[in-house]
Amino acid sequence: MNNRALAAEAFGTFMLVASVLGAAFYSFGAPAGAAGILGVALSIGCTVMVLIFALGSISGGHYNPAVTLGLVAGGRFEASKALPYIIAQVLGGCAACGIFSLVGHTGASFASNGWGDLSMLKATMSQVFILETVLTAFFLVVIMGVTRANGPSLLAPLAIGLTLTAIHIMAIPISNASVNPARSTATAIYAGGEALSQVWLFWVAPILGGVIGGLFGKWLLDEQG
Template identity: 75%
Template sequence: MNTRALAAEAFGTFMLMSAIFGSAFYSFGAPSGAAGILGVAFCIGITVMVTAFAIGHVSGGHYNPAVTLGLVAGGRFDIKSAIPYIIAQLIGACASGVIFSLVGHTSPTFAANGYGELSMLKASLSEVFILETVLTAFFLVVIMGVTRANHPSMMAPIAIGLALTAIHIMSIPISNTSVNPARSFAPAVFAGGVPLSQIWMFFVAPILGGAIGGVFGRWLLEE
């Protein structure tokens, strides 16, 4: 296994989580004026875009177990490499949680995903499950499309970053936006309690959506 690829996945996921934690903990409720949902969404999308430009060529720039498994389903990634990638992503996400727990000023839920009381709109489990599945499938179709052989490769990070921005704008009020089990795992570990009890849903729905998006994208884009 390519250790540099694993390091790139860990670092990229670390930066993705740092964008989530930093914007949620500090920018969202800044005394001088909150960044709000748009600020959080663009912070995350821009971070993914620039890390994909910088180090995406090393590992493919997944930063997300649902993306890794979705690309396996779509025939774009070797299943034997999936588990090491996912472990690296989970480590990177948790490392970011350690940093922000040391900085402090975090929320009690640690920006966790969730339904019911953890949802801004008090969305139900089924509502969150449906949206997380659909949006992750959408994300994988975008990734499959912009990383195909005949697509300008330098444009892919822009499309992926903007897609993730749009996904966050659509779903932060419902689930606080996961579409990424690693993104959900780290906050749940640090928050414990209810967020940790709901973590299963943010593995199942994004992975299901990723697989659907990978298979559909493969069929749709087949030449």
């Protein structure tokens, strides 16, 4: 396993989670005016876009266990490399949460994902599960499409970043927008309690969606395994 690839995945996930937490914790109550949902969505979309531009050639720029496993399902990534990638991603996300716990002003929920009281719209478990599955599948179809052999590779990071921005605009009011088990696990560990008890869904639904998206994207693009 390439240690530089693992370092890139850990750092990339660190910055992905930091982009969510920084915007969620501080921009809503900024004296100059709240950035709100759009601010959080743009923060993560822009961050992931520039990370893929900067580090994508080293690790592929996954920064998300659901993306890694979706690409395995789609025939784009070796299954033997998936577990080290996922471990690096979770550790990177947890490290970002550690930094923000030192900065403070984090709120009791630590921007965790969830349903019921952890949802802005008090969404149910089934509503959150459906949305997280569908949006992660959407994300993987886009990734499969823009990174195909004859695809618009130079614009792929832009397309992926904009897709993630759109996903967060749609999902923040329902689930606080995960589509990423590493992001959800990291914040749930620091929030504890209800967030930690609900984190299983944010592994199952995004991974299910990622695998569906990877398989559908492979079929849609007529790629041979």
